[in-house]
Amino acid sequence: MPRTTELEGCVLGVVWEKGPCTPYTIRRVFQDSPSPHWTGSAGAIYPLVARLATRRLIRADARNPTGRRGAKAYRITPSGLEALKRWLGPPLPEWAIGVPVDALRTRLRFLGALTAQVRKDFLDEAETRLRDHLRVVEKECRRSRAGGDPFAYLVSRGALSMLQARSGWLREVRHTLEKPLRSGRRPASRARKR
Amino acid sequence: MPRTTELEGCVLGVVWEKGPCTPYTIRRVFQDSPSPHWTGSAGAIYPLVARLATRRLIRADARNPTGRRGAKAYRITPSGLEALKRWLGPPLPEWAIGVPVDALRTRLRFLGALTAQVRKDFLDEAETRLRDHLRVVEKECRRSRAGGDPFAYLVSRGALSMLQARSGWLREVRHTLEKPLRSGRRPASRARKR
DNA sequence: ATGGCCATGTAAGATGTTACATGATTTA
């Protein structure tokens, strides 16, 4: 049996959590999610659901509780639950432990290519928008706390921690770039033509 | 001109930073990187480099300083530098501000599918391996600090912040699951069959 | 009944991976 991918694992998890649901319901979960890592596009979900059904990890009820056309509602099978557990771990894959990819951090690696002025604009925008986003996630966090599902709460709490860490890091970035490091072997000026 | 993707932006950045380099040199940067988000596989890099060259964002020198076969060394062109700057921003794309995707956090969403015992194993493993990884990144951080490139230092510092935040979050997860929330509308027990 | 939205797909394209083929250089 092939390895369960991230999106497959998530879909399995959604079907497990929500009970019988149609592909469209699953799509909505991803579309409504604040993190747009996956768009929940039809071209991704429908073939994936068909794949999971072929592997007997989910099964369609004859009944269609919500679907309006001939939609089938899928529920997880026992072997689907096993697959979900295997995907969850332990053991965890190596890259799940490692530092999450962060587009902001990636860009910072090459920030020396910008002039001092544009670099400042970059940091200003990042800090402002990050602060705004922080408030959104704080609200989401309070909401999910009241919701009573500890897992949902902890997930949003984790997202909040990430954002707070990034926010503090950005302040350090600004400070360090204004007042370069001391302990380097060479002066921190990275003058480059252009 | 097509939008610059993340990997394209990174490759442009690498060529900008390291000066003339062969596709293989570029691959090594990704292969040696601690974050295995991109493998730097030949099938990704060689076509990508060819694409960038077609768009005149990088150009091959006639000389090959390091390549052993008929390898060409590429350097960034003026329009390539412009493309790099456009990719870096500002403005930053929306998803670069949002919470980075985190496989650990994703899995936590569905942790209720595991039995209490396996869930404990999950958290134990995550915490142990996270702590180990933390030490690695701390070392990398000190190394890059001494290296004198403030951008490289700040990138590893950002990675460290992320890991520390995750580590603290994991402790909160354990605590919350052992001693559920109070303020929920319904009791936090999410008993499910199996 | 018709225009608009809900829902289910499919098609084409972009981008990445693994696995393979092959040539050049170093090393035993």
Next chain:
DNA sequence: TAAATCATGTAACATCTTACATGGCCAT
């Protein structure tokens, strides 16, 4: 000189996105 390794590619495949096609339901 034979084996190992470095380096450059290509081919086949997987997976996701965007864009499109189409069918059913509902409100005016």
